[in-house]
Amino acid sequence: MLNNFYIEEHVKNALQEDIGFGDITTDFLTNETDMMECQLNTRVDGIFCGKEVFETVFKVLSSKVELKFYFNDGDVIKKGDKIADIKGPAKYILMGERTALNYVQRMSGIATETHKYQQAIGEYPAKIVDTRKTTPGFRAFEKYSVKMGGGALHRFNLSDCAMIKDNHIKYAGSLTEAVNKLKQHISHAHKIEVECDTIEQVKEALNCGVDIIMLDNMSVDMMRACVSIINKKAIVEASGNVNLSTVHEIASTGVDIISSSAIVAKAPTLDLGLDCK
Numbered sequence: 001m002l003n004n005f006y007i008e009e010h011v012k013n014a015l016q017e018d019i020g021f022g023d024i025t026t027d028f029l030t031n032e033t034d035m036m037e038c039q040l041n042t043r044v045d046g047i048f049c050g051k052e053v054f055e056t057v058f059k060v061l062s063s064k065v066e067l068k069f070y071f072n073d074g075d076v077i078k079k080g081d082k083i084a085d086i087k088g089p090a091k092y093i094l095m096g097e098r099t100a101l102n103y104v105q106r107m108s109g110i111a112t113e114t115h116k117y118q119q120a121i122g123e124y125p126a127k128i129v130d131t132r133k134t135t136p137g138f139r140a141f142e143k144y145s146v147k148m149g150g151g152a153l154h155r156f157n158l159s160d161c162a163m164i165k166d167n168h169i170k171y172a173g174s175l176t177e178a179v180n181k182l183k184q185h186i187s188h189a190h191k192i193e194v195e196c197d198t199i200e201q202v203k204e205a206l207n208c209g210v211d212i213i214m215l216d217n218m219s220v221d222m223m224r225a226c227v228s229i230i231n232k233k234a235i236v237e238a239s240g241n242v243n244l245s246t247v248h249e250i251a252s253t254g255v256d257i258i259s260s261s262a263i264v265a266k267a268p269t270l271d272l273g274l275d276c277k
Contacts, residue, residue: 002052002144010141011056011099018099026094036090038276040083040104046112046270048077049148050104053141054084057100062092074111074148083272097274105269106138107145113267114149117260120244124251126258127152129237133261142264154259161212162186163193175201179208193237202226206233214259216240220249227254 040054048071058065065088071077086093117128130146131154132139143153155161164178172178175194182192193212194205199222205213206229213230215223217240230236235256242250242260250258 002140004052004056006140007053007056008060010137011053011060011103014099014102015057015060015096019095023091023095026091030089030091030094032089032091034090035088036093036276037085037087038093038274039085041273041275042077042081042083043079043271043273045076045078046108047115047149048075048083048104048108049073049111049145050107050141053103053107054100057096057103058086058088058092061096062089064088065092065096074150077108086274093274093276101272101274103141105272107141107148108270108272110142110145110264110267111149112270114146114151114263116244117247117258117263118150120247121251121258122248124248126238126251126255128247128263129154129257129259130264131239131259131261132157133265146263149263151263152257154257161191161193163195163214164210165195166197175204176208179205179210195239196226199226199229202229206230210234212237212257214239215255220253223250223253223255 051069051073055067058067065086067084067086069084071083077083114128121128128151130143130151134142143156147153155163162182164175168178169175172181179192179194186192191211193214194210195214195216196202196205197216197218202213212235214237215226218226223238227236237257237259238250238253238255239259242258243262247258
């Protein structure tokens with residue numbers, strides 16, 4: 001979950017970036033006593049996400065802005081739904097509108113895209129998960145959105161899990177050598193994952209006793225063979241060439257996890273609007 005202090009600090013920085021030395025449009029058109037009523041509406045179907053962040057934008061600007069929400073994070077929303085009522089000083093609603101929408105449109109878009117992938121997996125138990133291909137400085141919000149869309153989370157950063165990729169293997173000299181070196185230093189609380197692109201590497205990783213084996217850019221038939229070889233001795237992750245048209249077949253191989261950068265990096269923003277009366 002997102003901590004309140006983290007949200008508030010991020011929002012303050014976003015508002016500082018957008019407002020700069022002052023909103024020269026709103027400052028000269030309104031005064032402190034002018035009031036306004038608006039609605040946050042959705043123009044498309046999707047999954048709503050970003051309620052608390054949206055609220056925080058206006059809370060930071062003025063305690064006089066009142067919001068009433070009709071949906072919570074993770075809820076399904078339909079085209080035309082009113083998500084929230086907003087009323088208060090016109091100056092602060094107009095000043096915060098774009099920043100608040102930037103957060104909620106982006107977060108809802110990721111939640112919606114994640115939901116599509118998890119739904120496409122269908123009857124299989126595999127979970128769609130994100131990657132570290134995120135927007136710098138916005139990772140916590142993007143990962144939260146994945147969770148609200150029904151997905152699961154991969155490592156948050158480099159300190160969460162030891163993931164041995166092809167360049168690590170080349171540098172260490174071999175997959176086995178890379179694993180052995182890590183085991184000499186890694187904490188008991190951390191797992192080791194190895195990226196494999198051949199059956200031979202899968203067998204080597206299995207013999208090393210790693211926790212997670214990633215099947216990278218493999219054909220469906222090869223993934224199915226690897227799942228059989230691993231036989232639940234490690235968590236199996238599939239990655240590469242994952243999209244809405246392939247994710248169901250990939251899940252059918254018996255993998256536990258399907259990772260895709262697309263649910264974040266290629267997620268379109270959701271068309272939400274602040275419509276004032």
